[in-house]
Amino acid sequence: MTKYIAKRILMALLTLFIITFVLFVLIRIMPGNPFPVERMSAEMIAQKRLELGLDKPILEQFADYLKLLASGSFGNGTSLYNGAPIKPILIKCLENSFKIGVLSILFGTVVGMLIGIVAAMHKGKFLDGLCTVISILGVCIPSYVFMIFLQYFFSYKIPFFPYFFDSSRFLFSSIMPALSLSLLAISIIARFTRNEMVEVMNSDYVKLAEAKGLYGWELIRKHILRNALIPIVTVIAPLVVDLLTGAMVIEKIYGINGVGKLMVDAIAGQGVDYNYVLALGIVFSAMYICAMLVLDILYGIIDPRISLTAKDG
């Protein structure tokens, strides 16, 4: 098991390194230059290039950048208006996004599983149908559309929640964004939980357990849920990624200072801020790879059978 984990971590680090390299090279070889030509003279640009080390060979620049990364810094912003160090801004934004993200994943998983369990226990009855409708709605309505509705009705029509994000009342104002972000998670997890549970419930060992006299919650927790959990864990991984994408728009709508908003500002603003794009690209990729890694290891813990096959792989 330890060997397997070590191997996965090594692979993840290698992947991250390659991604960093590709991102760096892509951003450096791109046509055009990062400075506004109409506002800067040729000498000013040349001087700025020298200052930023843009005239060195590309591999040397990459080595410099790796040194920067190793020292825990992402360098400065490239834009003339915001040349401040990226790290403090990034950390603050990450914190906001992370809190809301965790909140919505937690909420989505718990509610989704509850709905799924209820549906599976009432298979073929009214509650089952209701759960199907909920899960279909969640897939068809993008999270930001739901957010727009929530904001319109509960902040504007009925001014209960703040219209824009209010960091002084963090938990209270994260309810709406977290709720709308978890919509997709709820529907997908509910559907999966239901299908998996129905399948496990029909299996021989559950019938045996029932024959031995187990029933109710005890049966669900010990025999059904644990075996139904594995496929559910597999769907959470892509959800984390969808969450990043969804968060980007929701942060824009609700005015949250998060990584998504930072990214939108960096690419859709006046000029593209290359160092921000690079830093955010590395952070996003790292988060994604980490999520995948954690999930791979989690499979092994939930289902000990997997570690057996991992030995030869």
Next chain:
Amino acid sequence: MEKIYTPQKEDFEFIEGRNINVDTNFASQGYWRGVFVHFTKNKFAMTGVFLVAVIMIFAIFAPMFSSYAYDEIISVTDTSGKEIVAKALEPQFAGGAENLFADKTFIFGTDDVGRDLWTRTWQGARVSLIIAFVAIFIDMLIGTSYGLISGFFGGAVDNILQRFIEIAGSIPTLVIISILAIFMDKGIGLVIAALLITEWIGMSKIARAECLKLKEREYVLASRTLGAGSFHIIFTQILPNTIGPIITQVMFSIPVAIFTEAFLSFVGVGIVLPQCSIGSLIEAGFGNITILPYQILPPITVLAILMLGFNLIGDGFREALAPKLENM
């Protein structure tokens, strides 16, 4: 000795009026015939087909038969010779008395520049659908070929191709989009490129899995014995048998593509004005939601119906390809 039964004339007539149970599940019918029967019997799938068909008919014909162009700013000249633009009008039908635009019909109203939202909504649906179809079609070609080649040759080829996918697959879509946004101008090209780079991976995984199953079959061996080359086997023997799962994947990719387009345009790296798509219309509507809430409703409804329709079709198709016993 018993009398031998002599067949009567009635014995050779068809039995009518009696209820004969015809087994459709295990009937001797072709593969695709079976898929078709199962698909059309599924009420949800047929609802999906209906919803998508309605939206597509409107997307094709509504802009054609509309009295305004999608980028036309509508205005009238009033009695004093001043030009008045039909800015931000609520949905109205012909017949208003004092209204300057009494003779005109705006089913969904007009936007804040004075363009007809009815035309723009369907034009937007058209653009979004075209983007989705084009991108997913090319994705299908790339992904399927990649997966089939990787699965068929195996060994070193498979290893290299799969490591590449592993790394390409662990770059989040957002990062790819942001890099593209640097290289390319905003617009349809950017959206299609983003979809091309991200969506083929899932397609290739499915094609590879199918290929691994199929390449051990006897008919492949037979073909090989008769002297067929590898690419001949891949594309004429294996490909036709992988089409089912691939079409299912396509059906699920189309809503993803529509959603990605809407998302990109909403964020501001997608479609540029005066062109429009579902996403850019939602974005415009969102900007005015507190003053003119009617503007956001049509694009959102169209988006939701499209997502619902394609998801239902995809589900129905998946079930039709591998019918479960309990559904029979």
